[in-house]
Amino acid sequence: MLEGAGARTVRFEPLAGGDDPFFNINTAGDLAEAANRLAPGVDDCLRPGPVRLTHEAALARLAARPLPQPPTTEVPLADALGRVLAGPVTAPRDVPAADTAAVDGYAFRHGDLDPAGGFFRLEARLAAGHTGEAALSPWAAARIFTGAVMPAGADTVAMQEDCASGIEDGVSFVRVPLSLRKGANRRRAGEDLTAGTRLLEPGDRLRPQDLAALASIGLDRIPVHARLRLGLLSTGDELLRPGLDQPRPGGLYDANHFLLAGLAAACPVTVTDLGICGDRRDALQLALGEAAAAHDLIVTSGGASHGEEDHLVAVLSALGQVEILDLAIKPGRRLVLGRIGDTDVIGLPGNPVAAMISFLLYARPLILRRAGATVTPPHRLMVAAGFSLPSRKTGRREFHRARLVPGPDGTLVADLYARSGSGLISSLRAADGLVELAEDVASVAPGAPVPFLSFAALGVPA
Ligand SMILES: Nc1nc2c(c(=O)[nH]1)N[C@H]1C(S)=C(S)[C@@H](COP(=O)(O)OP(=O)(O)OC[C@H]3O[C@@H](n4cnc5c(N)ncnc54)[C@H](O)[C@@H]3O)O[C@H]1N2
Numbered sequence: 001m002l003e004g005a006g007a008r009t010v011r012f013e014p015l016a017g018g019d020d021p022f023f024n025i026n027t028a029g030d031l032a033e034a035a036n037r038l039a040p041g042v043d044d045c046l047r048p049g050p051v052r053l054t055h056e057a058a059l060a061r062l063a064a065r066p067l068p069q070p071p072t073t074e075v076p077l078a079d080a081l082g083r084v085l086a087g088p089v090t091a092p093r094d095v096p097a098a099d100t101a102a103v104d105g106y107a108f109r110h111g112d113l114d115p116a117g118g119f120f121r122l123e124a125r126l127a128a129g130h131t132g133e134a135a136l137s138p139w140a141a142a143r144i145f146t147g148a149v150m151p152a153g154a155d156t157v158a159m160q161e162d163c164a165s166g167i168e169d170g171v172s173f174v175r176v177p178l179s180l181r182k183g184a185n186r187r188r189a190g191e192d193l194t195a196g197t198r199l200l201e202p203g204d205r206l207r208p209q210d211l212a213a214l215a216s217i218g219l220d221r222i223p224v225h226a227r228l229r230l231g232l233l234s235t236g237d238e239l240l241r242p243g244l245d246q247p248r249p250g251g252l253y254d255a256n257h258f259l260l261a262g263l264a265a266a267c268p269v270t271v272t273d274l275g276i277c278g279d280r281r282d283a284l285q286l287a288l289g290e291a292a293a294a295h296d297l298i299v300t301s302g303g304a305s306h307g308e309e310d311h312l313v314a315v316l317s318a319l320g321q322v323e324i325l326d327l328a329i330k331p332g333r334r335l336v337l338g339r340i341g342d343t344d345v346i347g348l349p350g351n352p353v354a355a356m357i358s359f360l361l362y363a364r365p366l367i368l369r370r371a372g373a374t375v376t377p378p379h380r381l382m383v384a385a386g387f388s389l390p391s392r393k394t395g396r397r398e399f400h401r402a403r404l405v406p407g408p409d410g411t412l413v414a415d416l417y418a419r420s421g422s423g424l425i426s427s428l429r430a431a432d433g434l435v436e437l438a439e440d441v442a443s444v445a446p447g448a449p450v451p452f453l454s455f456a457a458l459g460v461p462a
């Protein structure tokens with residue numbers, strides 16, 4: 001059950017003579033005793049040490065975490081935005097269904113153009129949404145409007161601005177330009193989608209343009225995964241709620257709840273506010289135990305580190321299973337993953353900057369995957385460094401809050417926020433995203449290309 005460098009699963013097998021399969025770790029003394037109770041040769045993993053999990057290893061571990069299948073349901077197209085598709089969608093018919101005019105003008109048979117010298121007798125008027133016109137007669141053109149079905153036989157449309165029309169001897173005529181190529185200004189049946197095209201896969205999250213495609217094939221009942229029930233719990237004796245609590249010495253308003261609720265709202269979940277839990281083990285155990293019965297996921301912030309007031313790991317090991325990811329990254333050095341029954345618990349750091357970054361990098365992909373979504377890594381844009389880091393501590397990955405500004409030649413330049421404190425909500429507001437410095441980067445010169453993860457690519461709602 002010890003799963004390798006930087007991660008520890010604190011669920012012990014029953015010891016000889018003992019009946020409690022779990023060992024609760026609250027203090028450094030507990031930790032030492034836990035190490036002693038383990039089999040010889042594995043105890044070093046349990047001691048706080050210099051070995052930390054790399055970012056990539058943490059992502060791989062999260063991706064390998066077994067998760068229950070989300071239930072499926074059906075929703076009307078109007079409610080499908082952002083939902084995760086539960087089955088594939090194939091176009092049952094061509095879109096558009098027939099050849100149509102792309103402009104307002106005159107439809108004709110291209111083969112008649114030269115012999116007729118561009119002059120055609122006008123014989124029909126075709127507006128969008130109407131059908132049933134007979135085939136075009138030889139040497140004739142039809143007045144046609146954008147979106148109208150082309151009359152049989154016609155293959156080309158002249159734009160009305162380029163044409164002259166009139167009446168001669170009681171006969172309406174039109175003169176069209178001789179230069180038009182065959183098929184000009186005509187939309188082919190099936191040019192957007194042909195019948196049988198697979199347009200969406202299970203696991204796709206439905207974007208506005210996907211809804212447009214589903215509408216274009218006339219689909220209204222969409223098979224999706226049910227929204228997950230996600231509970232948000234803030235922990236800390238210092239925390240106050242705006243509107244409920246007056247400021248008090250030692251108090252701090254619970255910013256993380258609103259930060260994380262906003263980030264979670266962009267996932268296919270229904271967020272429940274589980275409130276604030278003080279730094280008491282029994283209270284946390286009660287809160288998590290009750291919440292687990294009614295949620296698929298619980299996200300907590302605070303109380304996850306090594307301090308005596310940090311009870312999350314102990315409570316999770318008592319209620320179920322817990323895995324601690326000590327990460328070689330900055331900020332957000334620790335992530336706690338728990339399982340109570342079928343409920344996943346994700347323990348984020350308390351500092352708002354670390355809470356947001358850990359949510360985006362680790363919690364969000366896990367939530368999406370549990371919701372049935374296919375998760376792809378966010379795009380990294382290469383931008384020019386607008387800063388200089390002459391010497392940098394290697395061996396860990398850093399995510400710096402940065403703003404993008406256009407440089408003199410229009411290339412985007414990443415400026416770092418002036419201060420790096422993990423409690424600075426201002427820095428999150430000023431940033432457009434994160435500059436990512438890999439473990440082996442020893443220095444950054446101004447102007448050097450650096451990878452940038454935009455908040456938009458990380459799923460932060462606008
Ligand atoms: N001896 C050590 N101390 C700390 C370490 C360490 O490695 N060794 N790591 C530091 C880092 S980095 C972080 S991040 C925090 C993580 O600790 P916790 O996850 O246990 O979080 P707390 O101690 O409860 O809170 C940290 C910080 O964040 C503030 N906070 C908490 N919740 C909220 C909230 N809902 N809204 C706004 N601010 C919140 C809290 O007041 C603290 O200031 O541990 C460091 N210590």
Ligand code: MOO
Binds near residue numbers: 330353354
């Ligand atoms: O690394 Mo802590 O989790 O930055 O603020």
